[in-house]
Amino acid sequence: MLLDTEILVAGPGAAGLTAAIGLAQAGYRVVLAGPADTRPTTRTVALFEGSLRFLGSLEMRDTVEQAGEPLAVMRISDDTGSPFRRPPVSFHAREIGTDVFGYNVPNSVLVSLLLDKARTIENITIRPQLIEQYDFSDDRVIASLDGGDTIKARLLVAADGAASPARRAAGISTQTWDYPQVALTAFLDHPFSHENVSTEFHTRQGPCTFVPLPPQGEHRHCSSLVWLMSRREAERRLTLPVEDLEDEISLAGQYALGQVKLVRPVNSYPMRGLAARRLSGPRIVLIGEAAHVFPPIGAQGLNLGFRDAAHLVEVLAGEAGVSVEDPGEKDITDAYDAKRRLDVGSRTFGVDFLNRTLLNHLPPVDLLRAAGTTALAGIGPLRRRIMQEGMSPQAGAPLVMRNKRRMADCDALPN
Numbered sequence: 001m002l003l004d005t006e007i008l009v010a011g012p013g014a015a016g017l018t019a020a021i022g023l024a025q026a027g028y029r030v031v032l033a034g035p036a037d038t039r040p041t042t043r044t045v046a047l048f049e050g051s052l053r054f055l056g057s058l059e060m061r062d063t064v065e066q067a068g069e070p071l072a073v074m075r076i077s078d079d080t081g082s083p084f085r086r087p088p089v090s091f092h093a094r095e096i097g098t099d100v101f102g103y104n105v106p107n108s109v110l111v112s113l114l115l116d117k118a119r120t121i122e123n124i125t126i127r128p129q130l131i132e133q134y135d136f137s138d139d140r141v142i143a144s145l146d147g148g149d150t151i152k153a154r155l156l157v158a159a160d161g162a163a164s165p166a167r168r169a170a171g172i173s174t175q176t177w178d179y180p181q182v183a184l185t186a187f188l189d190h191p192f193s194h195e196n197v198s199t200e201f202h203t204r205q206g207p208c209t210f211v212p213l214p215p216q217g218e219h220r221h222c223s224s225l226v227w228l229m230s231r232r233e234a235e236r237r238l239t240l241p242v243e244d245l246e247d248e249i250s251l252a253g254q255y256a257l258g259q260v261k262l263v264r265p266v267n268s269y270p271m272r273g274l275a276a277r278r279l280s281g282p283r284i285v286l287i288g289e290a291a292h293v294f295p296p297i298g299a300q301g302l303n304l305g306f307r308d309a310a311h312l313v314e315v316l317a318g319e320a321g322v323s324v325e326d327p328g329e330k331d332i333t334d335a336y337d338a339k340r341r342l343d344v345g346s347r348t349f350g351v352d353f354l355n356r357t358l359l360n361h362l363p364p365v366d367l368l369r370a371a372g373t374t375a376l377a378g379i380g381p382l383r384r385r386i387m388q389e390g391m392s393p394q395a396g397a398p399l400v401m402r403n404k405r406r407m408a409d410c411d412a413l414p415n
């Protein structure tokens with residue numbers, strides 16, 4: 001069967017789903033192809049205000065917030081043992097005039113909710129098969145699906161994850177690198193309330209972060225854990241008896257939540273980096289992890305992927321909300337690339353830099369990190385600016401994510 005469409009979105013992960021919904025709402029005929037992964041894991045995503053505004057524009061904000069847990073305080077604690085280390089620094093959402101920075105949502109729940117929404121939209125056709133082959137020409141892309149169907153589209157949105165067969169087929173090269181780290185993720189039950197505080201302990205092997213999670217079944221007080229460590233430590237911890245692993249997690253969290261219990265088996269993710277050399281090419285744009293991958297520090301990955309999707313919708317819908325006749329024309333793919341380049345490059349660099357300062361044991365690096373923490377703790381306008389940028393970057397952000405309030409309003413709030 002041949003499906004003729006305006007836009008093909010390859011990959012129904014969270015980035016591809018939001019792009020498909022936004023583009024369909026802007027009036028385009030969209031085919032969304034690929035198998036959605038809704039299997040429950042212990043991976044969550046913390047979504048900040050900018051992402052929530054984008055979800056609001058897709059009529060999904062309330063639904064996603066109800067499935068998540070609010071994050072009101074973000075605490076960073078230096079647990080590196082460095083002689084220069086500073087006391088923990090806490091960032092309160094109320095310092096920038098809001099109740100919460102964002103919500104922490106299980107990844108599989110987010111994908112399921114977005115998929116349910118996509119199914120209700122008339123001009124989205126969903127095909128759950130893998131795309132096996134692409135054929136690019138001047139005026140269209142033809143994709144062949146597993147099972148024999150063919151899709152002909154004017155624009156291909158590659159949202160098919162880090163390995164991105166679409167990006168490879170378009171000949172867009174990448175820079176890739178490995179980190180000597182593995183992230184273990186877990187859902188934890190604990191006796192004390194998290195009080196909506198997310199705590200990131202910076203250790204010599206990477207951050208160990210406890211993030212508030214909604215109650216899981218009969219488990220009332222829950223958090224998700226993202227713990228970066230050396231490969232050897234990950235191998236050792238993955239073979240520990242459950243009670244011993246629970247003891248090590250409780251200790252890593254300095255028993256702030258009490259003695260933790262695992263709610264489900266842990267998952268592990270090797271840490272890698274990837275940066276596509278271009279974010280678009282003839283008849284293709286890259287979004288989400290097809291374009292950029294970096295370690296989960298400061299919860300930036302999908303928030304950046306949502307900015308890709310929101311910018312793509314903005315470029316294609318235009319400020320006047322008028323659809324473009326040929327959504328894959330060069331002006332459009334070039335405009336997308338130009339809008340995304342700085343944000344993607346600076347986030348990838350920033351997260352990589354922070355991760356490497358933790359892995360580096362040199363005293364000048366420790367001193368630099370301590371100086372940064374001191375400045376964040378003591379200089380009110382700086383901390384508020386950083387909170388605002390982390391929660392909802394303003395410079396060059398998609399219009400739908402921009403803050404209606406002026407920073408000057410926030411600067412007037414108490415420290």
Ligand SMILES: Cc1cc2nc3c(=O)[nH]c(=O)nc-3n(C[C@H](O)[C@H](O)[C@H](O)COP(=O)(O)OP(=O)(O)OC[C@H]3O[C@@H](n4cnc5c(N)ncnc54)[C@H](O)[C@@H]3O)c2cc1C
Pocket residue numbers: 010011012013014015016033034035036037043044045046047107129130131132159160161162165183185226269287288289290296299300301302303304305
């Ligand atoms: C431990 C951990 C914690 C994280 N925490 C956060 C956080 O708190 N906040 C945050 O913002 N980010 C976080 N991230 C990053 C975030 O999880 C990712 O950025 C995000 O899930 C990537 O979504 P995506 O849609 O780009 O790609 P994916 O989720 O990888 O989706 C790709 C989709 O493409 C499909 N696909 C693959 N091949 C094909 C094909 N040939 N044809 C069709 N479809 C195909 C796949 O089936 C899948 O559905 C974290 C990451 C990790 C590892």
